Amino acid sequence: MELLAFGDTGWGDELFYATLMTIAVSITAMIIGFSFAAIFTPLKLSNNKLLNFVANSYTTVIRGVPELLVIYLFFFGGTGAVMYVASIFGYNEYIEINAFITGAFAIGIISGAYSTEVFRGAVQSIDKGQFEAAKVLGLSKLTQFFKIILPQVLRLAIPNLSNVWQITLKDTSLISVTGLVEIMRQSYIAAGSTRDPLFFYSFAAVLYLLLTYFSMKLINRLEIKYSKGY
């Protein structure tokens, strides 16, 4: 237990902040993922073959390639890409991208591919009559989407989105390879300096279990809230 003391003597406070970092990266990645899903879900559902192809390549490639490889691409390629874009605008200094942004972006793109599939499935499982009824009532396209389709999509998507959240949360452990100090990285540092890897990695496992356990509890509540009346 001494190893987990707060302050200079133990690793308690470091691990506590690392846990907060894991939560922060996961939530940021999830939000970035939702933005990607907001772009690619309509493309997937559109009748245009080219748009379909673009969205399908995104989800197929990201879901078929290991997360670690995607992270390496962003880690090694991110700086180059940003500097290239900056050089177009005439800025030629070296730009260092924050590990948090690189990590959250890489995990976000992965998470977005899974979210896109979830939202596509949810939209497709809404009864066709709903769309037709909304049209017949003379609702505008926007009202149709926000008042009729979206609430139903959310209800249908929440159970599967909770899986995406779990995957995203666990994937953040891979960002440790880029040096961002989240649970895994902090445990690695602590294990290295105390020579007690068994304890620290087991403790990391417990932290992840707690995170998944409590987030599942929270999501279950949301699920109940959104399925009112069903």
Added chain:
Amino acid sequence: MDLELMISSFPKLLSAAVITLKLLSVSLIIGLFIGLLFAILRLNKNVLINKFAYGYSYVFRGTPLLVQIFIIYFGLGQIEYLRTTFLWVVLKEPYWCAIIAFSLNTGAYTSEILRSAFQTIKPGIIEAGKSLGISSKIVFYKIQIPIAIRQSLPAYGNEIILMMKGTSLASTVTLMDLTGVAKYIISTTFKPIEVFIVAGGIYLFMTFIIHNVIKFLEKKYSFN
């Protein structure tokens, strides 16, 4: 685009893909046995056995694979007692540590897939078997298992693909699998996009093959 690098790195990455496939197939075979064992334990009426099997699958599904590999590779070596047993022969090799971690991980997911497959078998089918005078052992092996396999094929196909991506973590314990070699080439040439395209292409090709094999099996084992 550095086409020359893409062409020259292709054979290196391809030979690394063989290690990825080796890791994948060995872990899947061991994981299938673990999964079947724990699925049967989950269906046991004894609460203690049931809870134990549930705990196993909960822990391995609730923690990242990376933590599991690190506990086995870095953690277990710390126990002095283990170093004196024959287990040390296995545990000092990163290859076997990766295999153990992957097998236990995929075993946990497989046990859940098989359990839900067993549970969706209609009781009438088992009753029909019993009323024909077939012993419950034979009902299990000849009726329940084949039906469960067919039921679980789509989910198991996903698990194989997830596991294939999971084997990339072997590179974190010094194994030179497809991702390990890709990272090495990227860090020596600083051409991440080219290497990503080649390595990602190989992964996608493997995903494509697995996907189609499962599809073929699904068709073969479907009722119609």
